[in-house]
Amino acid sequence: MSRRLVGSVAATLVMVLAAGCGGSSGADGKIELSLGLFSDFGYDKLIEEYMASHSNIKIEQRKVKMEQHNTQLATQLAGGRGAADIVALEEGVVSQFRASKDKFVNLAEHGAKDLKSQWVDWKWNQGTTDGGEFVLGLGTDMGSLGICYRRDLFEAAGLATDREAVAKLWPTWEDYAKVADQFTAKTPNVKFVDTGRNVYKAILDQTEEGYFAKDDSYIAEKNAKVKAAFDMAAALGTKKQTGALEPFSQDWNVALKQGSFATTTCPAWSLALIKAGAGDAAAGKWDVTTAPGGGGNWGGSFLAIPKQSKHPKEAYELAKWLTAPEQQKRIFKETGNLPSQPKVYGDAEVQTFVNDYFNKAPVGKIFASSAESLKPTYRGTKDSKVGPVFGTALTRVEQGKQSAADAWTQALKEATDAAK
Amino acid sequence: MTVTRTKAEAAPVASVPSSPEPKRLRLNRWDAKYTPYLVIAPFFVVFGIFGLYPLVHTAWVSLHDWQLIDGNQGFVGLANYAELFGDANFWNALFNTLSLFVLSTVPQLLAALGLAALLDRGLRGRAFWRAGVLLPNVISVAAVALVFAQFFGRDFGIVNFLLGLVGIDPIDWRAETWASHLAVSTMVMWRWTGYNALLYLAAMQSVPKDMYESATLDGASRWRMFWSITVPSIRPTILFTVVTSTIGGLQLFAEPALFDPGFAANNSTGGSDRQFQTLVLYMYEKGFRLFDAGYAATIAWMLFLVVLLVAIINFSLTRRIAGKG
Numbered sequence: 001m002s003r004r005l006v007g008s009v010a011a012t013l014v015m016v017l018a019a020g021c022g023g024s025s026g027a028d029g030k031i032e033l034s035l036g037l038f039s040d041f042g043y044d045k046l047i048e049e050y051m052a053s054h055s056n057i058k059i060e061q062r063k064v065k066m067e068q069h070n071t072q073l074a075t076q077l078a079g080g081r082g083a084a085d086i087v088a089l090e091e092g093v094v095s096q097f098r099a100s101k102d103k104f105v106n107l108a109e110h111g112a113k114d115l116k117s118q119w120v121d122w123k124w125n126q127g128t129t130d131g132g133e134f135v136l137g138l139g140t141d142m143g144s145l146g147i148c149y150r151r152d153l154f155e156a157a158g159l160a161t162d163r164e165a166v167a168k169l170w171p172t173w174e175d176y177a178k179v180a181d182q183f184t185a186k187t188p189n190v191k192f193v194d195t196g197r198n199v200y201k202a203i204l205d206q207t208e209e210g211y212f213a214k215d216d217s218y219i220a221e222k223n224a225k226v227k228a229a230f231d232m233a234a235a236l237g238t239k240k241q242t243g244a245l246e247p248f249s250q251d252w253n254v255a256l257k258q259g260s261f262a263t264t265t266c267p268a269w270s271l272a273l274i275k276a277g278a279g280d281a282a283a284g285k286w287d288v289t290t291a292p293g294g295g296g297n298w299g300g301s302f303l304a305i306p307k308q309s310k311h312p313k314e315a316y317e318l319a320k321w322l323t324a325p326e327q328q329k330r331i332f333k334e335t336g337n338l339p340s341q342p343k344v345y346g347d348a349e350v351q352t353f354v355n356d357y358f359n360k361a362p363v364g365k366i367f368a369s370s371a372e373s374l375k376p377t378y379r380g381t382k383d384s385k386v387g388p389v390f391g392t393a394l395t396r397v398e399q400g401k402q403s404a405a406d407a408w409t410q411a412l413k414e415a416t417d418a419a420k
Numbered sequence: 421m422t423v424t425r426t427k428a429e430a431a432p433v434a435s436v437p438s439s440p441e442p443k444r445l446r447l448n449r450w451d452a453k454y455t456p457y458l459v460i461a462p463f464f465v466v467f468g469i470f471g472l473y474p475l476v477h478t479a480w481v482s483l484h485d486w487q488l489i490d491g492n493q494g495f496v497g498l499a500n501y502a503e504l505f506g507d508a509n510f511w512n513a514l515f516n517t518l519s520l521f522v523l524s525t526v527p528q529l530l531a532a533l534g535l536a537a538l539l540d541r542g543l544r545g546r547a548f549w550r551a552g553v554l555l556p557n558v559i560s561v562a563a564v565a566l567v568f569a570q571f572f573g574r575d576f577g578i579v580n581f582l583l584g585l586v587g588i589d590p591i592d593w594r595a596e597t598w599a600s601h602l603a604v605s606t607m608v609m610w611r612w613t614g615y616n617a618l619l620y621l622a623a624m625q626s627v628p629k630d631m632y633e634s635a636t637l638d639g640a641s642r643w644r645m646f647w648s649i650t651v652p653s654i655r656p657t658i659l660f661t662v663v664t665s666t667i668g669g670l671q672l673f674a675e676p677a678l679f680d681p682g683f684a685a686n687n688s689t690g691g692s693d694r695q696f697q698t699l700v701l702y703m704y705e706k707g708f709r710l711f712d713a714g715y716a717a718t719i720a721w722m723l724f725l726v727v728l729l730v731a732i733i734n735f736s737l738t739r740r741i742a743g744k745g
Contacts, residue, residue, distance in 0.1 A: 103489060246682050399594075400595075401693060
């Protein structure tokens with residue numbers, strides 16, 4: 001009995017050890033490609049079609065939550081194994097991954113540079129490095145930026161409600177702040193905007209250089225535009241005109257449902273989140289108009305290929321196909337993800353697209369023109385380390401924990417540490 | 421079983437010197453000697469792979485400038501540790517960890533003790549109550565955090581609503597240090613009190629009943645019996661729960677992480693001014709958001725030492741207190 005036990009223990013051990021090593025090549029001789037994504041890229045149908053037309057290729061989608069996706073990818077790149085053949089990189093972290101470009105395939109080697117003209121310039125540039133010589137990723141969607149506002153709350157505050165008229169209220173962010181004052185004077189119990197953080201982000205994203213100069217040197221402490229954006233957002237917080245909410249959190253959803261804030265900076269992809277949070281009862285109450293200061297972008301992604309992929313050539317072909325204009329247009333029609341290619345967003349179908357929930361706003365046109373007029377910020381390699389520091393500083397102001405000046409001093413110190 | 425039988429059989433044979441040992445018996449002896457080791461070996465092999473190796477490797481990483489993706493950037497000796505000792509955020513995280521630990525563990529174990537004593541009495545529907553106290557523990561921590569985060573909502577939370585009924589102004593639970601610690605501790609207590617109560621209950625049931633009977637005859641009160649008989653009798657279990665709660669409490673991560681709405685957006689620092697950032701949260705921030713694996717490894721090792729230290733202190737303290745009876 002005991003000998004049998006020893007045997008089975010040994011067998012278990014072998015099994016435990018063997019379980020650690022799995023194979024990845026297809027049993028039926030097909031090339032297996034995996035796609036590492038977060039949220040909904042709208043690829044389900046496209047992938048089926050691609051497999052039908054490419055009988056030697058089998059594609060598997062892996063979808064996880066975004067924050068999990070990023071940390072997972074980082075560890076997989078570090079470990080040299082486990083990453084998907086094609087991975088999605090979100091705009092906010094692309095600069096961070098750009099710093100580790102040697103872990104990725106330079107898509108220029110596969111001829112990606114020929115595709116450059118498909119995308120709006122800044123989108124293409126975000127996905128490249130080394131002065132455009134290294135192509136890290138091919139652009140998928142973009143966020144663009146508008147302002148969503150509650151028509152009924154604007155009316156109650158005696159403000160214009162028509163989206164063209166509202167756009168005229170705030171050609172600049174200074175005007176936006178003035179509207180906030182008017183709004184608060186009339187309806188003091190409703191917050192004008194959900195969070196000062198996103199106002200800050202939107203303003204800063206309209207400057208050509210933010211925390212880092214184009215040579216990647218750290219300039220936050222001497223860039224007057226950073227301070228100006230911070231002061232503008234902090235003033236909203238000091239005057240208690242913001243809801244001090246974390247966007248897309250539970251509290252934010254509840255606030256939407258309760259109608260406790262009147263405006264929010266909204267990229268194209270957030271329309272669905274606002275609709276889900278505010279619910280059917282608020283249908284037609286929300287509307288979309290242009291952002292102050294001339295355009296903007298928040299979010300959108302890229303498809304990149306880790307160097308550890310066994311089939312970089314096939315992966316590139318697939319990524320190229322998925323990001324091609326025809327496919328971007330189909331994805332827009334199915335999911336509403338905004339295309340990042342002028343040919344597609346200039347298309348009549350996108351331009352005439354209206355969103356019923358948002359009072360039939362012509363969102364295709366609004367977001368396309370916002371993306372068109374955007375002069376994007378240069379994002380430094382350490383941008384994603386530095387940026388959040390200023391966000392939490394604004395939260396401290398909104399919470400009443402610190403004065404704007406103290407919050408700024410602390411943020412600057414933390415940012416300088418983070419940029420080291 | 422095998423062991424005792426083999427000994428009994430082997431003894432007389434061994435006393436006859438000239439006769440060669442039968443093969444079967446020799447095997448048996450080998451069996452007796454080594455089987456126990458073989459049987460526990462898998463644990464140590466698995467521990468070696470998944471416990472010891474990461475521990476040693478983490479120590480190795482902590483001596484380097486190590487970026488999560490790009491790997492080793494060169495040996496820096498104890499520079500990471502030197503930086504850590506001068507890092508105000510580290511001390512803040514250590515303070516938060518200890519504060520949350522004390523706030524959640526002490527009331528939790530006392531409540532568990534009381535709960536166990538109640539369950540130990542002849543209640544109607546005993547099985548129901550006993551299963552009931554374990555329920556909070558089997559519910560996933562994410563679900564618990566989700567619900568509690570809503571309870572402690574600033575604008576529309578039920579806790580603030582109830583406080584409002586007795587005339588207390590709404591509290592911004594995430595903004596204030598003490599308020600956030602209280603909220604997170606409540607979450608931890610909710611999850612673990614029942615679990616510890618069941619452990620205590622199991623131990624209490626093995627306390628001989630005649631001890632209580634004679635104490636009753638001597639005219640001892642229930643309170644006196646509880647502290648003089650029950651608590652000293654279940655001392656080993658109390659020691660066990662104190663040590664496991666210490667280890668668990670100091671490694672607090674999920675509750676404070678999910679209490680921070682920024683966590684999902686990957687910009688969590690455990691509150692706007694790190695009010696409830698624990699050591700593990702700080703380690704997560706450094707390692708997985710800022711990709712500084714070397715520094716994160718340094719935090720991990722300091723955490724290991726802190727846990728060890730506090731566990732030893734708690735162990736000896738509890739042994740002394742519970743031993744006095």
